[in-house]
Amino acid sequence: MATLNDSLLSGASGKLDGYVIYRVGKKTYMRKLAENVSNPRTDGQTMQRAKLPGAQTMYRAMRDGMLKDVLDVAAREEERRSGYHWFLHANMNVFGKEHYIDYSRLELTAGSLQLPFEMKMIEGDETYALFSWIDNSGSVTAQATDRLLVAAIFDDEPYSPVVLEMDRSCRGDGAGVVNLPEGTWKTVHLYCFFASETERRYSPCRYFSISKS
Template sequence: MGTIKQGILGGFSGKVGTVIGGSWKGIDYMRSIPASVANPRTAAQVDQRTKFTTALNFLQPLTSFIRVGFKDYAVKMSAFNAAMAYTIRNAVTGVYPEYGISYADALVSRGSLTGALNPTVAAPTPEQIDFSWVNNSGEGNALATDKVLLVVYNSVKDQALTVIGGSTRSSGSQSVNVPAVFAGDALYCFIAFQNENQSEVSNSTYLGEVVAS
């Protein structure tokens, strides 16, 4: 409740309806109470929150990898936030409330280094995923000494296996061991490269889905 200090024409202190009165350095003032936005629930805000959660669930298991893969875009924001912004804008698909990730449109690494040539992935051996690619050293800024970056993402268990600084581009292959508890789960696989001094990375390439055996 507000209190009038100098009669009906004077200033007041406290709250009257949606107005707050007070005094600062002998000057009476009034201001309106701002609308509460502590928990906005408009349709657009709920929709955006759902997209945000979808992207977050995908990227959280990849946090350490994203710090490498999106470091070039960590300008006035963290690498993770840059990856979140990219994912929400380009890889979240569907209609509210049924949003999901379009893995073919997602990036887990983003940069100007030349990427992988003709990469493939297979799971012919139990508890192992095999990646291969063609050595394209000398193409663009690709060098034989570039190191492979790999992601094996398990959406069922919200877990990811990652390789940072793996085999060289010239070697053409890398295997990733997977835990037995992944057997029967669909695994989504990505490949990228990082140069030897870790100053540049390539855009990632989505290789498709394999089922762990």
């Protein structure tokens, strides 16, 4: 790119012999036009195109629920344009061709709250899941009153995350249980996260899964 302020083309605009001339403010610039791409569908571009529809489909399924609010908070904390842009940035590589989704790497939530220590699922079947953890409350990013929430994706609705209804369990309790609904599903992907008492801050999520026997 060249600056043309001292040339006869200063103040001009348009195309000339493979170059484009344009103005920004009071300055005139000239740059070479991009060459035509002989193969715009490279393997990398094709893979990227396959990822985007899956990510967009899942985000649309979250737009009317609590998870949209969680993503909007994450976007503000990380100074991203929107929860939509945060979700695409975090999860584009989770999706692939032929409806492939790596659920274990999916990030449905994020935020400045900490997850508790050593969170694990100690029991689980097609009716419920029981989680335990070590209470790490005592700081601004981890309060005993932070509430456990569980989002789920069922394999018969693979693009539709939902937050499950459950009794109140807090960080200070050290354990929590969520009941699973009946249905035609065979596998459920669970994402445990915490919300502050005011539900203005959230934590990242921890992944678990249950398959019917």
